[in-house]
Structure formats: C-alpha cells, structure tokens
Amino acid sequence: MRAALAFLTPLGGARVPDRRTLSWFPVVGAVIGAATGAVWWGASQLWPPVVAAAIVIAFDLAITGMLHLDGLVDTADGLLGHLERDRRLAVMAEPTVGAFAVATAVVVLLLRFSALATMAPRLALVAGLWCGSRTVMAVAARAVPYARAGGLVSAFTGGDWRPVAIYGTAAALLLGALGQGAPGIGAVAASLVAGALVVLAGRARLGGCTGDILGAAGVLAETAGLVVAAARW
Secondary structure, eight states: OHHHHHHHSSOSOSOOOOGGGGGGHHHHHHHHHHHHHHHHHHHHHHSOHHHHHHHHHHHHHHHTTTHHHHHHHHHHHHHHSOOOHHHHHHHHHSSOOOHHHHHHHHHHHHHHHHHHHTSOOOHHHHHHHHHHHHHHHHHHHHHSOBSSSSOSGGGSOOSOOHHHHHHHHHHHHHHHHHHHSHHHHHHHHHHHHHHHHHHHHHHHHHSSBOHHHHHHHHHHHHHHHHHHHTSOO
16 A cells, blocks of 8 residues: 555655555545545635635645646647657657646646535545546556556556456445435546546557556546536536
C-alpha cells in the first residue's frame, strides 16, 4: 500500500513500484477521496459553498501533488492535436503546455468547482468516485500495452487486471450508494465509463497508455462522476 500511496500522492516516501502496487490503487483512491470528502464537510461548516468548493479543489491538488492534473494537460496536448503518433508522444513529454492543455484544465476545474459548489458534502460519494478513478488507472495499466519504451509506469504494467477491476468497481459502487443512493451508483458508473473512454482514446492514437493517460483518465473519471452526481435527480 505504501508504494501505491507514494506513486499517487507526495506521501509515502520514495518507493519503487511493482505489479503488486496496482492492487492497492482502489484502496488508496478511497482513502484520498475520504480525506477530500472530510475536508469538503469541514470547509462547508465554516464557509459558503463556493468557498468550500475552492478549498476542496485546492486540497485535492495538494494531496495528489498535481500529478494527475499534469497528466491531464499533457494528454490534452498530445491526443487532441492533429499529429503523428511519435509526435504525440514527444509533445506529451515536453514540459511546456499548449492551448489544448490550458483549455482542458480550465474546463475540467470549472466543472469540478461548479459541481462541488452546488451539492451538499457527501464523504462516501467522493470516496467512491476517487476509488473508481484509481480502479480505472490500475485496470488500464494492467490491461493496455504501454506506449513508451521504458518509463516508471512500465515497471508495474501487465498482469491479470480482473481481480482489481472486480473489487475496485464493487467498492466504488458501494461507496457511491452509501453517499447518494441510486444517483450515487449512477455517478460512479458514469465516472468509470468516462475514464475508460480516455484510455481507449489513448490506445487508439498511441497504441497503448502512458502515465499521463492514466492521470487524465483518473481526473476525467472523477469530474464526470461529480457532474452526474450534481444533476437534478
């Protein structure tokens, strides 16, 4: 678990991941989500909803070290432009960001902020969505070929993806139900679909996944789930 925590957050110290690390992704995701949900609840007791929502987003960015947001912006630049495969990979590896990255980050952060600002705090729901997003990441890392030669993610890709998919999905759906009932289940399901679509897009354009795509899949899965949860059920 410590290796998964170190990979997904700035916490946990320096750890070398291996294939067992992926099995802990849903657990760590649920823990991060529960912490984020707790901050949401606490902030809502002291500030108006819009301020509480901003605090939640800031906390999530801090606890993840902006790792997944960085993956999102790199993926946006690499996948959304009209480029050849090798050029897409090169763009994703560059430290600079382009128009696709900026626009995507702004839209995603606005959606997350708006959804959080219009809902009452739901700790279990956030834990379920964050658990589901890391489940998508773990399944993709095991089920989809790695698009680059070498790289950190390649150290623990491969293996049987079904066990983590089964228990991660079940845990996410259960937490979603505890947090919001049937709409919570729908939100988790939507998040899983959104994350899977990002991974499929990466495979179609790159022939596999990268660490950036895993991060993008996680962020967009969470965002889709929050937006669906905020709907007028």
